[in-house]
Amino acid sequence: MQNTKGLALEVRLSAYIDGEVSDVERRELEHLVNSDDEARLLLEMLKAGNNFGNSAFEEFLHDPVPLSLVRQIKQGPGAVQRNDRIAPAQPRNNRLKLWPRALAASLVLLLVGGSTGFIIGKASNDPLLPAAAVAAPTWLDDIADYHRIYARQDKHLVEVPATEENAIRSWLAESVGVGFQVPDLETEGLTFQGARLLVAAGKPVAQLMYKSGEGEIVAICFLKSKPGSSDSAPVESIRDDLAMISWQKAGASYVVVGSSAKANLQKLAERVAGLIG
Amino acid sequence: MLPKLRRFALTLTRNAADADDLVQEVCERAISRNHLWNGEGRLESWIYAMTRNLWVDEIRKRKVRAGAGTVDAHDQNELSIEASGEKLVYANQLHKLILSMPEGLASVFVLVNVEGHSYKEAAEILKIPIGTVMSRLSTARMRLAAMITETSERRA
Numbered sequence: 001m002q003n004t005k006g007l008a009l010e011v012r013l014s015a016y017i018d019g020e021v022s023d024v025e026r027r028e029l030e031h032l033v034n035s036d037d038e039a040r041l042l043l044e045m046l047k048a049g050n051n052f053g054n055s056a057f058e059e060f061l062h063d064p065v066p067l068s069l070v071r072q073i074k075q076g077p078g079a080v081q082r083n084d085r086i087a088p089a090q091p092r093n094n095r096l097k098l099w100p101r102a103l104a105a106s107l108v109l110l111l112v113g114g115s116t117g118f119i120i121g122k123a124s125n126d127p128l129l130p131a132a133a134v135a136a137p138t139w140l141d142d143i144a145d146y147h148r149i150y151a152r153q154d155k156h157l158v159e160v161p162a163t164e165e166n167a168i169r170s171w172l173a174e175s176v177g178v179g180f181q182v183p184d185l186e187t188e189g190l191t192f193q194g195a196r197l198l199v200a201a202g203k204p205v206a207q208l209m210y211k212s213g214e215g216e217i218v219a220i221c222f223l224k225s226k227p228g229s230s231d232s233a234p235v236e237s238i239r240d241d242l243a244m245i246s247w248q249k250a251g252a253s254y255v256v257v258g259s260s261a262k263a264n265l266q267k268l269a270e271r272v273a274g275l276i277g
Numbered sequence: 278m279l280p281k282l283r284r285f286a287l288t289l290t291r292n293a294a295d296a297d298d299l300v301q302e303v304c305e306r307a308i309s310r311n312h313l314w315n316g317e318g319r320l321e322s323w324i325y326a327m328t329r330n331l332w333v334d335e336i337r338k339r340k341v342r343a344g345a346g347t348v349d350a351h352d353q354n355e356l357s358i359e360a361s362g363e364k365l366v367y368a369n370q371l372h373k374l375i376l377s378m379p380e381g382l383a384s385v386f387v388l389v390n391v392e393g394h395s396y397k398e399a400a401e402i403l404k405i406p407i408g409t410v411m412s413r414l415s416t417a418r419m420r421l422a423a424m425i426t427e428t429s430e431r432r433a
Contacts, residue, residue: 008412010418048425069297
């Protein structure tokens with residue numbers, strides 16, 4: 001508690017609003033406000049300023065955070081000089097070596113990901129758009145569009161629910177031409193919701209949908225690759241608010257799609273790659 | 278936490294470019310020096326204090342570069358970056374208005390009123406006396422109240 005006696009009335013009333021005055025002072029100020037119109041008006045002004053400031057500063061949280069800033073932080077200290085803010089999409093395994101300590105990793109997650117109200121600025125407005133985002137295969141663009149639409153369908157997220165996992169496996173394997181297992185990502189905080197059959201770049205695509213405890217949607221999509229396609233390592237690309245980690249393996253192309261604010265998407269994709277095929 | 282950290286940085290720097298540079302530097306430092314956090318109190322307080330310190334250092338460097346000689350920033354009562362209309366890059370007029378408040382008001386307001394830090398915590402983060410926290414807070418509230426009329430007139 002603060003002793004505000006002798007200070008200007010607005011300072012005292014301000015401390016009163018915050019509950020930072022003693023009981024004796026509180027009673028004194030309440031008596032003053034009840035008996036003095038000027039003091040009451042002053043208190044109302046302070047409260048009005050409070051409310052106005054609260055809502056105005058709340059709006060700041062909805063400002064787009066520059067994508068380049070997020071990526072820069074995710075890459076870690078010393079990865080790029082402060083005045084050279086180019087953030088190329090790279091496989092995360094290089095970055096993982098920079099973060100040996102669990103606490104450091106958790107700090108990155110805390111700072112960058114998982115925040116309510118965290119909004120990434122549109123990459124199209126970001127001068128540091130990764131080159132990979134521009135030169136990505138067309139089917140990924142279609143997948144990004146699908147994700148934006150279906151991820152918002154709370155009541156109709158999937159065509160076939162997770163309870164029919166066996167049916168999903170046989171249906172999509174036959175339709176897409178790629179055998180697969182439904183990855184169990186519960187340890188990653190993601191629960192399998194079900195599946196859809198999509199069409200991207202004129203080909204059938206399987207879409208497996210997962211939801212986190214916070215309601216965030218992550219999708220795994222795959223289709224049969226062109227004959228002769230060779231395996232490739234995961235590559236990260238950005239589509240506005242979405243991050244996509246794509247790779248090719250054993251005649252199929254895969255992609256994991258989630259919010260570009262999701263800090264551990266690369267790790268998740270690596271786990272999916274190990275479980276799905 | 279990133280949007281909140283960026284908001285706090287904005288209250289210090291009062292322009293987005295400096296705020297983003299500051300946030301990046303703070304994040305790098307927080308991660309590389311995580312072993313220095315003792316796990317007590319709010320993590321935000323530790324990071325915010327680091328943010329304030331880095332910004333004060335930056336201001337001091339700029340003053341030296343500008344030929345103003347060595348300045349002990351910790352002895353300064355007020356920092357001296359002007360929040361002129363040209364420097365503010367936010368399109369939102371309200372943000373401009375908020376960030377054009379005199380130095381030090383917005384950061385105290387955000388810490389205490391918006392994020393619920395006590396006067397003592399805010400004083401520790403900003404390295405200012407509690408009395409200064411109190412006076413800045415009441416001034417900020419009065420300024421914000423005046424803005425209500427100002428923004429209403431602009432809309433009209």
